Amino acid sequence: MSQRHVPVMLQRCLDLLAPALAQPGAVVVDCTLGLGGHSEALLSTFPSARLIGLDRDKEALRLSGERLAPFGDRAELVHAVYDEILDVLDRLGIAKVQGVLFDLGVSSMQLDEADRGFAYAQDAPLDMRMDQTTGISAAEVLNTYAPGELVRILRQYGEEKQAKRIVGAVVREREKEPFSNSARLVELIRDSLPQAAKRTGGNPAKRTFQALRIEVNGELSVLEAAIPAAVKALAVDGRIAVLSYHSLEDRLVKQVLAAGAATTAPPGLPVVPERYQPRLKLLTRGAELPTEEEVAENRRAAPARLRGAQRIREEAP
16 A cells, blocks of 8 residues: 555655644644555554544545554544534544644545546546545536536636536536546547647646546645644644645635734734734744655645645634
8 A cells, every 4th residue: 555655745744743742641633644655654653642543434434444554542533524524523522632634635445446537647537525425526527517517617627727618528528418427527628729739738638627626525625724723722832734636725714824823903003912923833934835746746735725724823813
C-alpha cells in the first residue's frame, strides 16, 4: 500500500504540527484519512499522540485500518465527511484537539482504481462519488442537469472557458444516448474544443472532470463548513495544516485562516478589547509549495498548496 500512496509534503506537515503534538495526550484529527500515509507518519513521529481519522470512503477506511492496525487503540477511524468533525469529536467525548490535518482533493486510491471513474486517462463508469453508498454519480449529473446548470458547474468548479461549447455537445449527445463511461466524455471534449484550447493545460478533459467531481461530492460547500469547524475544535496552541490542490480550495482555506488571524474590532478603537483580538496566528507566508525534488518523485504533489495556522486564543464569548 505504501508503494501506491506517497503522502504529499509529509515532512513539512509534520514540522508544522510538531509543537502541538509533542505534548503528552495530544489528539490529532486526520480529516482526510485516505490510505493513511499521513496518519501513519503522525502516529510514528508522535508516540504519545492519539489519532482520529475521518473518511467518507469505506474502502479507504478498510485499507487504512489495515495499515494503522499496529498502533492499536491510538488510532480511531470514523466513516464521516470532514465537515462533521465537531459531531464526531462530541460523540467521542473529546472537547478540544491539538492538531488537525486536511489533505484535500481526490486520493491516490480513487485515482488508481479504474472503476471509480475519477481518472480521465482510462475508461471507467462515470461515478466519481467518494462515498459510493450515497449521492448521485457524475453520469447522472451529465444526463439530468439543465444545460445552464452544467455550464455554471464547469465554469465555477473547473474554471473551464469553453464550458458552453462542451455543454452544447453533451446535451446533443445525451439525447442520442445517456452518458455512462468516461472515454466517451473525454472524446467528446476533445472533439468540441478549438485547436488552440487543446494545446495548453494538459489533458483537455481535466477541468471538466474536476468540475464534475466537485459537484458530485459537494466538495466546496463541505470545505466551506469544515475549515471553520476544525478551527473551532482546536485547543489554544493547537495547530491546523491544510493541503489543497486547486485555486478554489486554496482560496477558501486562505479566507478562513486570514479572517481568524485578523482583528474584528471596529476601526478607531484606541485599545482593542480581548474579544476582538485575532484567534489565529498564520504559520505559513502565503501558501507553501512542494519542492522540485518532491514533484520529481511524486507528480501528484505538483499542484499542492500548504497553509498552516496556530490557535492563540479561545473563541470570543
